[in-house]
Amino acid sequence: MDVMNLITRDRRVSWHPFTQEAQAPPPVPIVAGRGAWLIGADGREYLDLISSWWVTLHGHAHPEIARAIAKQAETLEQVIFAGFTHEPAVRLAEELLARLPGLSRVFYADDGSTAVEAALKMACQFHLNRGHRRHRFAAFEGGYHGDTAGAMSAGRSTGFFDAFESMLFQVDRLPYPATWEGDDEVEGRDSACLQALDDYLAEHGADCAALLAEPLVQGASGMRMSRPVFLRRVMERCRRAGVLFIADEVMTGFGRTGTLFACEQAGLTPDLICLSKGLTGGFLPLSAVVAREEIYQAFLGDSFHTAFAHGHSFTANPLGCAAALASLELLRQNDSLRRVGEIEALHRRWLAELAGFPGVLRPRVRGAIAAFDLRDPNPGYHAAVGPKLRAFFLERGLVVRPLGETVYLSPPFCITDADLHRAWEAMAEAAQRFGG
Ligand SMILES: Cc1ncc(COP(=O)(O)O)c(C=O)c1O
Structure with a gap:
């Protein structure tokens, strides 16, 4: 070529x-692509340490998923999902629900953003159908939920969407207790954030339709992590206030944080959960919003007015569903959660070493995701060090896409220990060279 x-x-x-x-x-x-590697047109190979924007689970071009898609494509590639159904969609819903105890209905959408959009609309109409107009939404500072208008409104504090301010609706912003390994002030920060949530719910809870949050790890704003106990307390408070808790597990879902879903670590079931990215093992765009039965029931009635008037051309696309079924089977067969545990252990060993470097701040890890910040006089997404780091890694055949001065790894679960060590050696070199 x-x-x-x-x-x-x-x-x-x-x-x-x-x-x-x-x-x-x-x-x-x-x-x-093959395994954790991408092959360039010039023959160079690149180790994909960000799972191609956090989607790839089992490796690129995995033959089992490729075969499942090809087989499905020869039988039924697409059918309208309003008024029709098909085996892959029903079976995938059954499989997802078997893994999400407490939830009972699967609504398919196209990608992470459209799942979030659907969940926000569901929350709004859920209350309306029950006779209450709740016009407020809440989200955490630093949360990112996608690039459509509702998702941008919720993710406004990331600063990505200033140009679209006039298109966005009000979403109330709550403080988020970002934490890291060895953070001895986390208790106080958690308490302050919970107090702010309590105050918010006392004042506006009755008008708030839902709180939308990335459980345990805020991805795009810099792999900002919080503790399961914080998540649990947030979910408990929302439940008490009758505010729906929407878990945006678009990034955290399917093993990324060490459990199949991050919410499991809080020991509570969200009202709505948004899934995408790893849903198909990273092969095809597909997403789902999975809901509690009570929410679904609120949409039933004797007129179309209470129905959920929302859908996409490719809702429940059979190819996407076939890929997702194959991916779920691989998660089981490969014992992927055990592998994520091993990846986490390896991350921890290296992070402990890097934590001793003067330029490394806030080392943190959760499942397959490890991150740290480099000391930088002008931190933020547009930190000048970002593009330099990207080029540094690329020269070494490593695909790393720092978020400003935050460097992170979130590899496909099939990565070998040898490749992961190689990645960390480069991380250490980068931390010494760019860490101020
Ligand atoms: C937590 C979260 N929600 C939603 C989205 C949006 O997903 P998509 O890019 O598939 O629209 C992303 C994308 O990175 C995400 O990380």
Whole structure:
């Protein structure tokens, strides 16, 4: 393949996401993927340490998932899901519900953003159908939920969406107790955040439809972690106030945090849970909102007015469902949660070493996700060190996409120990070189 020609053609016709096209280095042409590796058009190999934006679980081009999609494509590639149904969608719903005790209805959407959008609308209409107009929503400072209007409204505090301010609706912002290994002030910070939530619920709880949150790890705002006990207390308070708790597990779902779903670590069931990314093992865009029965029941009635008037052309696409079923089976067969535990242990060993570097701040780990911040005079998503780090890693054949001065690893679960050590060696080198 003519690599330079592909880049030139790309530059002529493509528009890449979250990219300043006037400044970005040329995109890297990729022709194949295998396991945790991506293969460049020039034959170079790149270790995918971010699971291609947190989607890949079992490895790239995994033959079992590829086969399941191909088989499904030869039988039924797509059918409208209003008024029709099909085996892969029903079976996937059954399989998801078997893994989400306390939840009983699966609503399919396309991707993380549209799942969040659907969940927000469900929460709004749930209260309305029961005779209460609740016009407020709440979300945590630093939460990111996607790029559609509702998701942006909830994720406004990330600062990604300033240009769209006029398109967004009000979402009340609550403080979030980001914590890390060895953080001896976490108790106090948790308590202050819970007090702020209590105050908020006392004042506005009766008007608040739902609290939307990324459980345990806020991804895009810098892998900001919080404790399961904090999550549990938040969920308890929402339940008491009649405010729906929407768990955005688009990033944390399917083993990323060490349990199949992050909410399991709080020991409570959310009212609605949004799933995507790892749902199909990272093969196809598909998402689901899984709801408690009480919520579903509120939409039943004798007129269309109480029905959920929401859907997408590709709702419950059979290919996506087939991929998801194959991925769930691989999670079981591969004992992936055990593997995530091993990855976490390896992360911990290296983080303990890096924690001794003067430029490394706030080392943190949860399941397959490890992160730390580099000491930087101008921290934030636009920190100048970000692009330099990305280039540093790419030169070494490592796909790492720092979030400002936050460096993190969130590899596919199939990564080998040897490859992970190699990644951490580069992390250590970067921390010494760029850590101020
Ligand atoms: C927690 C969370 N929610 C929602 C989204 C949006 O998902 P998508 O990019 O598939 O629309 C993301 C994407 O990174 C996410 O991390």
